[in-house]
Amino acid sequence: MSSAEVAAKVVKSLEREDYKLLKVFASGLKQHESLTKDEIRSYSKMHENVVNFRISRLHNMKLIGRNERGYSLLMTGLDAIALRILADDDIIIGVGKPIGIGKESDVFEAIAHTKDERILKFFRIGRISFREARRKRTFTSNHSTHHWLLINIDAAKKEYDTLNQLIYTGIRIPILYYRAMHCIVMNRIDGLRLADIKELEAPKITLQNILHDIRIAYKHNVINCDLSEYNVLVDSGNNTWIIDWPQAVSRRHPNADDLIKRDVYNIVKFFNRRFGLRKDVNEAIGEVMAIST
Ligand SMILES: Nc1ncnc2c1ncn2[C@@H]1O[C@H](COP(=O)(O)OP(=O)(O)OP(=O)(O)O)[C@@H](O)[C@H]1O
Ligand SMILES: [Mg+2]
Known part of the structure; x- marks a missing residue:
């Protein structure tokens, strides 16, 4: 199962406080590679016991990873945040089959609340070099993960902005609906x-x-x-x-x-x-x- 498929499953069992903690990771992504328990507690304003409980849940769900400094968001965690945003904002009501697992993205069918078909494109730049690095054990922390999360969010922004720039030119390109983190939502071209x-x-x-x-x-x-x-x-x-x-x-x-x-x-x-x-x-x-x- 791909990371987005795992996330699509997990997102259904995410409780309100789980998501609140995930959002703490997302909003600190630019500034922090990882967060200590104290930082998580202070940013989330949640009680220590709650934080401990939620961290271990997110860790078990493989949405966050642990390193020597604290905890950091994993790719599946970012997928889960994106999917939750898309659901909360009524952009999609469900994720369907994968239709293109490319080098640099995972593309899925999805259904909008209007029942129209959509395409979700999750950016996966660095996946290959990342796997390679893990295989060769050339790094031990989550440093690389963090770096690639930001790169993929930027790539999604870039594609979104470019498609936006071309909207009124009349050329045939996908219709753009939304961007959530490293995921863009388009119409499905048959x-x-x-x-x-x-x-x-x-x-x-x-x-x-x-x-x-x-x-x-x-x-x-x-x-x-x-x-x-x-x-x-x-x-x-x-x-x-x-x-x-x-x-x-x-x-x-x-x-x-x-x-x-x-x-x-x-x-x-x-x-x-x-x-x-x-x-x-x-x-x-x-x-x-x-x-x-
Ligand atoms: N809007 C769309 N409608 C229908 N199919 C799409 C759409 N966008 C992407 N796809 C399918 O998903 C595949 C991968 O999409 P895209 O080329 O945008 O990503 P990619 O990461 O560059 O893939 P690759 O690395 O294989 O080139 C496409 O080859 C196509 O089959
Ligand atoms: Mg391509």
Whole structure:
């Protein structure tokens, strides 16, 4: 079971005071790597016995870990906080199946209170290097966990802000609903990854549509920076949707030119290879970067 699935189970049995303590960890995340029992007591304004009881519950649920200085939030704890926020704010009423366990995120189906389908994307940057470090026992404290929690919250903020910036451009991207900690909530695009598509009705037009969207984003000062056949979804009407924007940069980035060229290169090369097109990469780059038109 993934961390978010564990959290989804645990969140149901979280009592009010458990959550109150978890929130103490969340609100101190920027300032503190870990909290001593005294600090937890003073921030939560709860009685020592209550704090001891709640800490041992959260520890048993694997939402917080213990280290030489005190206690710190674990990834499952952050997941539980995010899920609780989403439930309390009426954003979702339940978490469904995992649909994409990627390198840097876990993506789940979810149901909104309107019964509409949603997608939850939990950021998991550092998971691989983190596991590696644990395997090699290169660290003993929760230092790395804490570091990655902050990085993942920032990545979620970044994707949220970028999608927000592109909302009114008319390009096809996920509709954004919410961010809670390191999790963003979007609509579910009913489509397949471009990488999984063997045949297209009119590949030339599909490619032009994607290049058009890249150009509009570029015109609005956004370069995706991770564009490839894995980050484009194609729906049953052959509409293309560009997903996965946490690495986006603006045209002011020192390597902006190289980054936009690489995005275009990846897409054009894929179409030429998979669908036998002969689109000239430099011509495509020229079209995308001609932002005055
Ligand atoms: N809005 C969405 N609608 C439908 N499916 C989605 C949506 N967002 C993400 N997915 C699915 O989840 C997968 C992973 O999402 P995304 O590419 O945003 O994360 P990622 O961490 O970059 O994944 P990877 O490391 O594998 O590229 C996608 O390939 C896609 O199958
Ligand atoms: Mg991706």
